[in-house]
Amino acid sequence: MIFKNFDFVKHRNKFFTFSIVLSILGIISLFVFGLNLGIDFASGTRVDLQAKHPLSINEVTAEFEKMGFRTERPVLSGQNHNIASVTLRDVLSQKEEVKVKADIKEKFGVEPNVSKVSPQIGRELAKNAFWAVLISSVFIIIYVWIRFEFLQGLAAVIALLHDAFFIISVFSLLHLEVNIVFIAAVLTIVGYSINDTIVTFDRIRENMQNRKKKAKTFEDLADIINTSIRQTLVRSINTVVTVLIAVIALMIFGSHEIWTFNVAIFVGLICGVYSSIFIASPLWAVMKFQYMKKERKRKKLPQVQS
Amino acid sequence: MVKKGKILSFFLILVLLAVLIGFTAKPLIHKVNLGLDLKGGFEVLYQVRTIDGHKPSKSTLNDAVSAIQKRINVLGVSEPQISIEGSDRIRVQLAGVKDQAQARELLSTTAHLTFRDVNDKLMMDGSELVPGKARVEYNELNQPYVALKIKDANKFAKVTKEILQKPAPDNKLVIWLDWKKGLSYKEESKKEKPAFISAPSVTEELNTNNVMITGSFTTEEAQNLADLLNAGALPVKMKEVYSNSVGAQLGVNALNKAITAGIVGIIAIFLFMLIFYRFGGLIANITLVAYIYLVLAVFVGMQAVLTLPGIAALILGVGMAVDANIITLERIKEEIRSGKSIRSAFKAGNHRSFGTIFDANLTTILAGIVMFFYGTSSVKGFAIMLIISILASFITAVFGARLLTALWVSSRALDQKPGYFGVKKGDIRDL
Numbered sequence: 001m002i003f004k005n006f007d008f009v010k011h012r013n014k015f016f017t018f019s020i021v022l023s024i025l026g027i028i029s030l031f032v033f034g035l036n037l038g039i040d041f042a043s044g045t046r047v048d049l050q051a052k053h054p055l056s057i058n059e060v061t062a063e064f065e066k067m068g069f070r071t072e073r074p075v076l077s078g079q080n081h082n083i084a085s086v087t088l089r090d091v092l093s094q095k096e097e098v099k100v101k102a103d104i105k106e107k108f109g110v111e112p113n114v115s116k117v118s119p120q121i122g123r124e125l126a127k128n129a130f131w132a133v134l135i136s137s138v139f140i141i142i143y144v145w146i147r148f149e150f151l152q153g154l155a156a157v158i159a160l161l162h163d164a165f166f167i168i169s170v171f172s173l174l175h176l177e178v179n180i181v182f183i184a185a186v187l188t189i190v191g192y193s194i195n196d197t198i199v200t201f202d203r204i205r206e207n208m209q210n211r212k213k214k215a216k217t218f219e220d221l222a223d224i225i226n227t228s229i230r231q232t233l234v235r236s237i238n239t240v241v242t243v244l245i246a247v248i249a250l251m252i253f254g255s256h257e258i259w260t261f262n263v264a265i266f267v268g269l270i271c272g273v274y275s276s277i278f279i280a281s282p283l284w285a286v287m288k289f290q291y292m293k294k295e296r297k298r299k300k301l302p303q304v305q306s
Numbered sequence: 307m308v309k310k311g312k313i314l315s316f317f318l319i320l321v322l323l324a325v326l327i328g329f330t331a332k333p334l335i336h337k338v339n340l341g342l343d344l345k346g347g348f349e350v351l352y353q354v355r356t357i358d359g360h361k362p363s364k365s366t367l368n369d370a371v372s373a374i375q376k377r378i379n380v381l382g383v384s385e386p387q388i389s390i391e392g393s394d395r396i397r398v399q400l401a402g403v404k405d406q407a408q409a410r411e412l413l414s415t416t417a418h419l420t421f422r423d424v425n426d427k428l429m430m431d432g433s434e435l436v437p438g439k440a441r442v443e444y445n446e447l448n449q450p451y452v453a454l455k456i457k458d459a460n461k462f463a464k465v466t467k468e469i470l471q472k473p474a475p476d477n478k479l480v481i482w483l484d485w486k487k488g489l490s491y492k493e494e495s496k497k498e499k500p501a502f503i504s505a506p507s508v509t510e511e512l513n514t515n516n517v518m519i520t521g522s523f524t525t526e527e528a529q530n531l532a533d534l535l536n537a538g539a540l541p542v543k544m545k546e547v548y549s550n551s552v553g554a555q556l557g558v559n560a561l562n563k564a565i566t567a568g569i570v571g572i573i574a575i576f577l578f579m580l581i582f583y584r585f586g587g588l589i590a591n592i593t594l595v596a597y598i599y600l601v602l603a604v605f606v607g608m609q610a611v612l613t614l615p616g617i618a619a620l621i622l623g624v625g626m627a628v629d630a631n632i633i634t635l636e637r638i639k640e641e642i643r644s645g646k647s648i649r650s651a652f653k654a655g656n657h658r659s660f661g662t663i664f665d666a667n668l669t670t671i672l673a674g675i676v677m678f679f680y681g682t683s684s685v686k687g688f689a690i691m692l693i694i695s696i697l698a699s700f701i702t703a704v705f706g707a708r709l710l711t712a713l714w715v716s717s718r719a720l721d722q723k724p725g726y727f728g729v730k731k732g733d734i735r736d737l
Contacts, residue, residue: 050556094414094546098407101551111346111553118547121351132680136673143672147665180681181615184688187677188622191670191692198669199633202662235636238582242575242632243625249571250621255560257343258618265622 008229009222012282019162019279026169033172038087038179041126043119045088045097048257049104049112054080064088067103075177077256085177085256091116113257129183133164136187140194148201151291155284156197159275163193166271167264181261189268192243196236196276203228204281216292221285229277240273312717316710320592327599334599337606340401341613341687344561346554347401348410352544354394357416361394362542365438370542371396372533373417376483376503378409387611396544401611406551412484414546419538420485421465424476424492429465432538434458436515440535442528443518450528451520454535463513470508480505483534503534564617571621572598575628583635585726589710590631590703597627597695597702604694615688623695626670630703633666634659635727642729648722652715656708663704667696 039046049060060074064086074086092100097114104112117125137157144153164186171178207224208215215221247269251262342349354362354370362370371388374396378386387399403409419432439455456462469477480491481503494500506519519531576594579587601620605612638655646654674696677689720726724734 048556050559094410097549097551098410101407101553105553110555113550113552113556115550116546116548121548128680132676135680136676139672139676140669143669180685181688184615184677184681184685187673188619188692191673194669194673195629195666198666199662202665206658231640232636235632238632238636239625239629242578242628243622245574245578246571246621246625249574250564250567250618253563253567253570254618255563255614257560258564258614261615261618 006230007222007226008278009225009282009285012278012286015278015282019275022169023162023165026165026172029169029172033175035168035172035178036175038177038182039115039117039122040180041122041129041178042089043091043117043122045090045092046115047086047088047100047104047112048115049084049086049108050078050110051082051084051108052110054082055084056081057084060084060086063104063107067100069100077259083256091118125180129180132183132187133190136190137161140190144198144201148205151287152201152204152284155280155287156194156201158283159197159280160190160193160272162275162279163189163268163271167268170267171260171264176260176263179260181258182264185261185264185268188265189272192269193272193276196239196273197280199235200228200232200276200281201284203232204284218285218289221289225281225285229281233277236273236277240269244269308719309717312713313719316713316717319710319713323592323596327595331599331602334602334606338602339606339609339611340557340561341611341616342399342401342550342557343552343614344557344564344612344617345402346552346557347399347403348406348549348551349397349399350410350413350546350550351391351548352396352398352414353547354396355543355545357541357543359543364393365536366542367394367396369438369533369537370417370544372530373483373537374398374413376530376534377412377417379499395547399611402554410549414544415484416541416543417537418484418541419535420482422480422482422485422491423469424472424478424480426480426485426490429468429479430461432535432541434461435535435539437539438536440532440539442525442532445520449520450523450525451518452523452528452532452535454517454519454532456515456517459513459515462515462517463511466508466510466512470511474507477508478505479508481535483538504531560614564614564621568617568621572624575624579628579631582728583632584728585714585720586631586635586638586711586728589707590628590635592710593631593702593706594624594627596706597698598624600698600702601691601694604698605691608690608694610690611687612691613687615685616691619688619691619695623692623699626667626696627699627703630663630667630699631707633663634704634707639727639729642724642727643733643735645735648720648724648727649715649718652711660704663700667700671696 055076057074057076061071064071069088069090072087072089074084077083077085092114097116101111101114137160140160141153141157144156167186167189170176171182204224207228211224215224244266247262247265250258251266254262354367356362356366367390371390374388375386378388378398378400389397391397398413400409420428421430422428434457436455436457441453442450443453444450465479469479478491482489482501483503485502489501491502491505494502495505504519504521506521523531572594576591579590581587583590598620601623634655637659638651641651641654642648671693674689674692678686678693681689714720724731
């Protein structure tokens with residue numbers, strides 16, 4: 001086994017630093033490049049068209065200009081670039097939509113998909129998405145608090161927010177479109193990532209209970225955590241591998257409409273397994289030990305006075 | 307001693323499962339409701355305002371939904387989905403509609419209620435009714451009828467007088483929603499589903515505000531008629547605030563691609579499990595097949611609509627279902643390595659892994675529930691699928707796999723054969 005003798009807790013600062021650097025890069029990317037918000041969160045019209053022949057960006061732009069619309073740079077996809085996604089910042093009227101559809105069908109042979117979002121709805125979708133992530137985080141903390149302990153809940157949520165933010169950073173950096181399905185992907189990763197973390201915490205709890213002596217020093221904690229991570233490592237990796245197999249199949253053979261969803265899941269899965277192994281448990285060790293020190297001080301104080 | 311009976315019952319269960327799936331899978335798959343992103347169609351979110359620009363009341367909104375339903379029936383679309391969202395929005399989803407342009411135009415024009423004679427001559431229109439006053443009442447025989455209120459009794463007296471001059475059965479006041487040139491009562495009355503709403507006979511001159519429409523209605527039909535009359539009396543303006551339309555061809559392409567991806571992905575997962583966990587992997591794969599079948603069955607049973615993200619959730623769910631198996635199998639492997647016999651390792655492994663699987667799945671369900679409440683249509687579809695998947699995987703992977711493996715383990719056929727669980731003999735510690 002690769003990590004048989006690896007000390008996960010000892011090297012924690014390297015991983016913490018790595019994650020912090022990544023997060024800072026993500027923040028910079030968000031400031032510099034921003035997010036490529038799809039019409040779901042902005043407003044406008046999106047046309048997905050498919051042709052029987054390979055398309056070029058110029059051909060698609062020209063076609064829309066002929067109809068009198070200025071488009072943002074179309075995104076081509078499909079095996080031989082016969083699929084194009086075009087975003088217009090205007091919300092087409094119903095008549096315009098009918099005309100666009102008819103024109104495109106005549107020119108390229110297949111009726112396109114057209115999606116329109118008004119500014120008001122876009123704002124609402126973004127707001128709901130934000131609340132969804134926040135509320136699930138709160139519920140997860142509460143659940144872990146009840147089943148395990150508060151500090152583990154906190155460590156788990158920090159790890160999952162780390163994952164969610166990492167996906168957002170990657171999307172910002174690669175300028176991939178952020179749409180409503182992306183939100184579903186982030187929420188799924190939240191679920192998966194917590195899943196891995198819980199499995200490790202579960203093992204930590206079990207090993208703590210099985211120990212004859214109570215863990216007192218940081219080394220004791222580190223020992224328990226290292227053992228627990230090693231014991232659950234194969235499971236964590238194998239689970240991710242099986243889900244990755246499904247995602248890669250979806251990426252290769254699935255339709256381009258859920259491409260960004262798959263990318264988000266792919267990135268999130270890898271980040272999620274990383275954070276549950278290298279971040280969540282060592283982070284908990286640090287927090288737990290601080291707490292234990294404080295407890296000890298509090299218990300000692302009265303003795304000094306008497 | 308190998309107990310053959312246990313192994314026999316294992317194969318019996320396998321055969322039963324195969325027969326069940328073999329005979330019902332095909333009809334089941336045909337019953338899946340495909341969403342508009344998989345078969346083409348459109349979805350529109352309307353913001354509803356009264357003609358003078360006010361927010362509609364709850365009952366007005368309900369009446370508007372009835373009117374939309376009636377108008378969609380004219381289009382002949384199967385299973386339209388119409389739902390009220392928030393305080394002033396209506397979401398309409400039509401999958402598989404042929405002429406999207408016509409349907410969209412019909413829905414967004416203001417509904418127009420008219421009363422005509424049998425020759426389609428206009429007698430009066432919906433603005434003559436007092437808004438919100440049409441309702442279902444019952445006569446002494448407990449039969450439902452529709453009561454409505456007219457603004458101007460004199461005008462209605464004139465209308466009824468004119469109708470009465472015609473001999474039966476032509477003494478009818480035909481109620482139309484969206485009458486247009488080319489539609490005629492004489493043609494439509496021959497059809498099973500006529501385009502007009504109702505054609506009550508006028509039996510006397512009515513010089514009153516309060517009018518009854520009687521007939522052999524069911525309560526539901528009467529309620530529908532009352533709703534439509536109210537909708538016609540107070541028409542609303544509907545503005546599209548969100549729309550999504552999918553070309554039929556593209557929808558079918560997306561479906562085919564998703565199916566290909568699913569098959570390839572699932573086969574790859576099967577191979578992975580077989581290689582890594584040998585006999586345990588085989589059992590896991592059997593339960594995976596049961597899992598997929600169960601998810602589809604529940605999905606069809608709930609009459610939920612399968613969308614593209616829903617398929618993604620199903621395929622991802624396979625990964626989740628495998629997870630429960632992996633947790634258990636890893637645990638069993640560990641127990642075997644620690645020197646336990648296959649039978650006690652199996653028992654301990656199952657026991658210890660249960661809590662882990664339970665906690666891990668429950669947290670994911672939490673995320674799914676939040677998604678369901680905060681998501682809109684396609685995300686909702688994803689969330690429903692995710693929750694069903696987790697529940698189904700819990701049942702099949704935990705209880706199903708346990709039952710099947712238990713039959714083999716207790717038959718003693720696997721005793722002293724740790725290789726069946728992917729454990730090398732050299733890795734086993736001596737007790």
